[in-house]
Amino acid sequence: MTCMQVAASRGPYDIVIERDLLGRCGPMIAAVNSGRRAVLVEDEAVSATHAEVVAAHLQSQGWTLSRHPLRAEEHLKQMAAVEGIWAAAAAAGVDRGDLIIAVGGGIVGDVAGFAAATWLRGIDVVQVPTTLLSMVDASIGGKTGVNVPLADVGQLGKNMAGAFWSPNLVLVDADALGTLPVREVRSGLAECAKHAVIGDRALESLLLSEAEALAAGRLDGVDPVIEQAIAVKRAVVQQDERESGARMLLNLGHTFGHAIEPIESLDLTHGEAVSIGMVAASACAAGLNLITREREASIRTLLASLGLPVCLQHTVPVDHLLAAMRHDKKAVAGQLRLVLPSGDGAVVRDDVPMERVASAWHAVQPDAV
Numbered sequence: 001m002t003c004m005q006v007a008a009s010r011g012p013y014d015i016v017i018e019r020d021l022l023g024r025c026g027p028m029i030a031a032v033n034s035g036r037r038a039v040l041v042e043d044e045a046v047s048a049t050h051a052e053v054v055a056a057h058l059q060s061q062g063w064t065l066s067r068h069p070l071r072a073e074e075h076l077k078q079m080a081a082v083e084g085i086w087a088a089a090a091a092a093g094v095d096r097g098d099l100i101i102a103v104g105g106g107i108v109g110d111v112a113g114f115a116a117a118t119w120l121r122g123i124d125v126v127q128v129p130t131t132l133l134s135m136v137d138a139s140i141g142g143k144t145g146v147n148v149p150l151a152d153v154g155q156l157g158k159n160m161a162g163a164f165w166s167p168n169l170v171l172v173d174a175d176a177l178g179t180l181p182v183r184e185v186r187s188g189l190a191e192c193a194k195h196a197v198i199g200d201r202a203l204e205s206l207l208l209s210e211a212e213a214l215a216a217g218r219l220d221g222v223d224p225v226i227e228q229a230i231a232v233k234r235a236v237v238q239q240d241e242r243e244s245g246a247r248m249l250l251n252l253g254h255t256f257g258h259a260i261e262p263i264e265s266l267d268l269t270h271g272e273a274v275s276i277g278m279v280a281a282s283a284c285a286a287g288l289n290l291i292t293r294e295r296e297a298s299i300r301t302l303l304a305s306l307g308l309p310v311c312l313q314h315t316v317p318v319d320h321l322l323a324a325m326r327h328d329k330k331a332v333a334g335q336l337r338l339v340l341p342s343g344d345g346a347v348v349r350d351d352v353p354m355e356r357v358a359s360a361w362h363a364v365q366p367d368a369v
């Protein structure tokens, strides 16, 4: 068992990493919450499998559970989903000493976390991530939230409403990845690659050496990747919980990626959008001489070797993409805030001319490669 403790303003919490953990989670959860009553917010895709294992075990330990399945689709990650959890909590009589448990991927964790942050002005939450993306990124660090309709661009603004609400415990069991579609495994690998690029060349080497197996969904060797990727995330959120400095680096690829993720015709998962976003960010960085063209190419190679897309599937007008980026919640006084690879890591830049950003988008159009 690996256990990493994270310092956070709500109090320190453990990330426990071990195989075959879900059916043994009761004592660990009981150690952080004595209420014995919980809403189990579960991705309906894992209701019959991982959520059932967690529920059966907790019930055998005397917990009273209200099970609340969610369809984990980005367009449903809106306030109505949070209101549904509030209603389940009200019906179950969940009080301030009780708990919300999230079993699923990033969407379920973010929505359940926001419900926990807001129900009775905040109750405990345990994250049980069942996707690679959520294990290494979304379940750690306390970002919660929902998407918000933006009338002027006619699409959802990603995570525009939410709260920082750190979990009381994160349980990571790589056995849960056995039911994950390969495309979703690759999506999680994009976040692992992001953590490697912002600060862990050893993780980058490990990803490259394991790339063929990982991209094919063969996950026997995934545990050290998960541990190293989590270690990067832990270090960053401990340094800057509320994203006023170093945590912004975790948005590498995201300001670009968030502009393309909602475009239905591209049909991109979050990780795929981040992958293309990282390629665009690398092109932008190379244009600004923050990295060499060789480093730009090596980042593209890393992502491609993990089976991730490195360009758009069809042409998207650059004007549309620039307009979508201006809605990013990290824009400051109308100026884009971009995270760009730089040297051995990454930097935050508020001063990138729009022509450079436009050039970066041209670099990921299908006719550019």
Ligand code: GLY
Binding pocket: 137, 138, 140, 141, 143, 247, 250, 251
């Ligand atoms: N996923 C980015 C962050 O947690 O800050």
